[in-house]
Amino acid sequence: MVNVKKIVSNWTYIFPAMTVLTLILIVPLLFTLWMSFHRMPIGHPPTFTGLSNFVRIFRSPIFYVSLKNTFVYAFPAVAIKAIIGLGVALLLNQKFGGRGILRGLSILPWAIPPFIACVLFWFVYDYRGVGNFILSTLGLKPIHWLGYHYAMPSIILVNIWRGWPFFYLGFLAGLQAIPAELHESAEIDGASSSQRLLFITLPLLKPVFLIVCGLSLMWTMGDFVIPKMMTGGGPVDATLTIPMATYKIAFLMGLNYPLASAYSVSILPIFAILIYFTVKQLE
Amino acid sequence: MQKGYVRKPLLAIFSILLLLWIFIPVYWIIKTSFAPEVEVWSMGIPKNPTLQNFKDIFVVPRGAMAEVAGTYLSISPTIVTPLINTLFVAGIAVGLTMLVSTIAAYNLSRFSYKGKNLISCYILFAYVFPPFILMVPMTIILSNVGMFDKLTGLAVVHLAYTVPFATFMLRGYFLGIPRELEEVAMVDGCSRLQALLKIVLPLAAPGLAAVAIFSFVLSWGDVIFSTVLLNTTENYTLPIHIGFFLWGGEIVDPGRLAATAILAGMMPAVLYLGIQKFVRMGLVAGAVKG
Numbered sequence: 001m002v003n004v005k006k007i008v009s010n011w012t013y014i015f016p017a018m019t020v021l022t023l024i025l026i027v028p029l030l031f032t033l034w035m036s037f038h039r040m041p042i043g044h045p046p047t048f049t050g051l052s053n054f055v056r057i058f059r060s061p062i063f064y065v066s067l068k069n070t071f072v073y074a075f076p077a078v079a080i081k082a083i084i085g086l087g088v089a090l091l092l093n094q095k096f097g098g099r100g101i102l103r104g105l106s107i108l109p110w111a112i113p114p115f116i117a118c119v120l121f122w123f124v125y126d127y128r129g130v131g132n133f134i135l136s137t138l139g140l141k142p143i144h145w146l147g148y149h150y151a152m153p154s155i156i157l158v159n160i161w162r163g164w165p166f167f168y169l170g171f172l173a174g175l176q177a178i179p180a181e182l183h184e185s186a187e188i189d190g191a192s193s194s195q196r197l198l199f200i201t202l203p204l205l206k207p208v209f210l211i212v213c214g215l216s217l218m219w220t221m222g223d224f225v226i227p228k229m230m231t232g233g234g235p236v237d238a239t240l241t242i243p244m245a246t247y248k249i250a251f252l253m254g255l256n257y258p259l260a261s262a263y264s265v266s267i268l269p270i271f272a273i274l275i276y277f278t279v280k281q282l283e
Numbered sequence: 284m285q286k287g288y289v290r291k292p293l294l295a296i297f298s299i300l301l302l303l304w305i306f307i308p309v310y311w312i313i314k315t316s317f318a319p320e321v322e323v324w325s326m327g328i329p330k331n332p333t334l335q336n337f338k339d340i341f342v343v344p345r346g347a348m349a350e351v352a353g354t355y356l357s358i359s360p361t362i363v364t365p366l367i368n369t370l371f372v373a374g375i376a377v378g379l380t381m382l383v384s385t386i387a388a389y390n391l392s393r394f395s396y397k398g399k400n401l402i403s404c405y406i407l408f409a410y411v412f413p414p415f416i417l418m419v420p421m422t423i424i425l426s427n428v429g430m431f432d433k434l435t436g437l438a439v440v441h442l443a444y445t446v447p448f449a450t451f452m453l454r455g456y457f458l459g460i461p462r463e464l465e466e467v468a469m470v471d472g473c474s475r476l477q478a479l480l481k482i483v484l485p486l487a488a489p490g491l492a493a494v495a496i497f498s499f500v501l502s503w504g505d506v507i508f509s510t511v512l513l514n515t516t517e518n519y520t521l522p523i524h525i526g527f528f529l530w531g532g533e534i535v536d537p538g539r540l541a542a543t544a545i546l547a548g549m550m551p552a553v554l555y556l557g558i559q560k561f562v563r564m565g566l567v568a569g570a571v572k573g
């Protein structure tokens with residue numbers, strides 16, 4: 001009797017959260033999976049079409065372009081964010097005057113909502129903006145930042161600018177968890193500071209590194225805000241990532257929900273691997 | 284001694300680089316927001332700084348956007364409606380999140396039972412799940428239940444961002460509160476719920492406030508669902524409103540855009556900086572070991 005009561009009370013506390021998450025995550029996820037195997041002409045009941053949506057996208061060059069763009073967008077962005085984050089974390093782990101202020105300011109880009117970060121970079125990338133001002137100061141020719149050739153690196157830069165503090169925060173927490181005695185004893189044994197960095201600090205940061213990179217890789221691959229606000233996936237298809245392609249097919253061009261579902265479902269295996277790997281690290 | 288000569292200038296150089304990197308884009312928007320129309324594209328600090336841009340965004344404008352598009356566009360011309368809408372959505376989302384996440388986090392931090400690990404995994408899965416996949420099915424589902432183009436519908440969808448995050452952060456916070464306090468209260472005749480409400484929650488107040496702020500910022504910054512779920516001008520939120528300042532890749536009315544962006548970005552940024560300590564803690568709780 002007591003046991004039953006306990007079980008019931010356990011579940012009442014967790015039940016609302018589970019219901020909410022099931023209704024707004026699992027149900028839509030299953031629905032999108034279901035749609036990707038169907039055809040839904042307007043005014044007719046949906047019909048099962050097997051793999052035909054997938055056959056269609058696997059034959060379409062746009063799919064491969066958007067898949068390539070998703071990787072070209074995410075991998076360099078994550079790598080550079082990790083490098084900047086690590087550098088700043090190492091810098092602000094040193095003791096010096098003004099460190100506190102710098103630590104506070106370093107989370108500013110992360111504190112700015114992504115869509116505002118995009119507005120900041122609208123000004124940077126305008127032909128009269130600060131981007132071309134910096135180029136001309138360095139003696140270089142002004143460029144079309146959001147033109148076909150530069151659009152992808154430009155939006156990657158926006159992602160880096162807004163996202164690196166996440167790595168910095170993770171790495172700083174990791175650095176602070178390394179006991180000082182380790183460094184002291186290594187110093188007594190005659191290890192130089194670069195040796196200590198290479199053989200003590202970096203190996204001990206590895207768990208944090210894996211988690212932060214895993215999370216960031218997923219969020220960057222799934223990023224919709226920056227491509228949408230900066231270029232809308234254009235010019236032509238220069239910044240068309242999978243999330244942008246899903247959006248365009250579903251809401252702008254064809255209103256083809258099943259095909260759009262197939263786009264997002266086709267990238268799910270990659271996310272599933274990343275999610276599995278990251279959740280395992282987090283546990 | 285010799286080490287110090289290298290170290291200090293190096294620290295200074297890297298610190299300055301860091302500041303430049305953070306502040307170049309931010310400086311530009313701040314100076315533009317205070318610039319009169321003739322000076323919006325000049326590099327330096329405005330010679331005649333003005334607050335006109337901040338006033339302009341609250342009153343009906345001269346129609347600069349309509350000129351560019353050629354015809355009059357029925358878009359929300361002032362910041363007032365989108366600002367209220369965004370606040371409304373974030374308010375509801377935060378309220379619901381706190382209600383649901385507090386008890387879930389309490390459950391995860393205090394009870395032990397079969398299947399708890401599975402539930403933790405489920406919530407973690409929700410935390411890392413990329414929300415763009417929900418874009419299409421959510422639109423159809425909300426249309427079918429009559430919540431499409433409704434601010435309350437949008438707020439409920441925002442729980443997909445906020446609930447997993449808030450639950451994990453609060454769980455970490457509750458784990459830091461000694462459970463003996465509740466046990467004593469429960470011996471004295473409190474029920475589990477009373478113990479939670481009267482003992483744990485007051486002790487966790489700073490953590491609750493921080494989690495509420497995070498949820499607020501997450502909801503405030505949402506672009507995906509506002510874009511696909513809202514359809515009428517009266518319902519537009521700030522991200523959509525701001526989008527109208529860009530026509531064909533060209534910035535319309537830079538002064539007012541900068542002022543709008545500062546108003547829309549300042550609230551979350553200030554709130555965030557105010558709870559810095561928790562930003563670290565949240566990350567440690569969420570990303571390192573919980």
